[in-house]
Amino acid sequence: MSFRKTIGKIHLWLGLASGLIVVFLGITGCMLAFQKEIESLQSYRHVTTQSNPFLPPSAMLDIAAAEVPGKHAHSVSYQGPGKAAQVSFYNFEPENYYYIVFIDPYSGEVLKVKDMNRDFFRVLVMGHFYLWLPPAIGQPIVASATLIFLVMMITGIILWWPRNKAAARQRFSIKWNAKWKRKNYDLHNVLGFYMTWIAIFIAFTGLIWGFQWFAGSVYWLTSGGKKLNVFEETYSSKPVSGLKAGVPAEDLIWHNMKIEHPEAEIMEVHYPTHDSASIEVAINPDAGTYWKADYRYFDRYTLKEIPVTHLYGRFKDAGAAEKLMRMNYDVHVGQILGLRGKILAFFGSLIAASLPVTGFVIWWGRRRKRGYVRLQTQIV
Secondary structure, three states, X not given: OOHHHHHHHHXXXXXXXXXXXXXXXXXXHHHHXXXXXXXXXXXXXXXXXXXXXXXXXHHHHHHHHOOOOXXXXXXXXXXXXXXXXXXXXXXXXXXXXXXXXXXXXXXXXXXXXXXXXXXXXXXXXXHHHHOOOOHHHHHHHHHHHHHHHHHHHHHHHHHHOOOOHHHHOOOOOOOOOOOHHHHHHHHHHHHHHHHHHHHHXXXXXXXXXXXXXXXXXXXXXXXOOOOOOOOOOOEOOOOOOOOOOOOOHHHHHHHHHHHHOOOOOEEEEEOOOXXXXXXXXXXXXXXXXXXXXXXXXXXXXXXXXXXXXXXXXXXXXXXXXXXXXXXXXXXXXXXXXXXXXXXXHHHHHHXXXXXXXXXXXXXXXXXXXXXXXXXXXXXX
């Protein structure tokens, strides 16, 4: 068997093995591409801008906790002037819940209490990541299908590559006036070629989430042999005197960060979960992406900053490898390039979803033709 035929067999059987999952991931990826833009149309995410200062994190917590009593508060996210603040409550075991309380940061008015386990995009994300299965089962299935799809794109380019100049002219455009079988063939080959240069980034970033060994290998290669340390817990020291009486530590830290980072478009303060927990503040200068954010950690008793060496620390301390890993989500959904990137991600995902369908039609047509030829041979 020739090299090209071998590649064709690999491409075929991998496609048949992963086709349904690839279709599902492509369709859900399309639907998630403009999640932020669609959510921005929800009225409870917006408030009237006022000259009054925002309410501090402790006040936001008191207001939100009254709406979902008995739940664990994770953080408050200040989205900027004219935007509702969001106080998150979530837990996984033994009780599974996830709520966001939307609050007017100027007046403290509760605008919406949202059960995120019933939110459309949240449910869609769980399907996209885990096929709505337990993560330990769903994530390896999705990651394996993504790895297969990456191999299929490579084999697809090999099969697409024209053998001569005459064939090259047919590889870049769809012959719309041809019969439907030829149009289907062109849709698979031509659109597949153009899509590959977009979808390869989507698949690659998906694999970084899906396999720890893949993420570790990418970081090892880009960092010059370092081991990936995504996150590690930081802790506060034993209580000491010296804090301003009556002012919660999260309020003091939040106030200091506002002064230090006046350019921040989003600031998220994490509430300490126990007596030894530190207080994390995420400061994002660009509301459209995530990779440039500063993640800073403070002792809740001394207010001193706790240095960290993991991936999510200060942006200025991040090297090229760390920045590449931080970009993973923004690249995956296309928002690293703004609106045009999201449009590319949308159409890349849409075409990716179509390829298993057009590929199956090509295979089924050839299979039926071979069966018809064999039948005619037997009759003769």
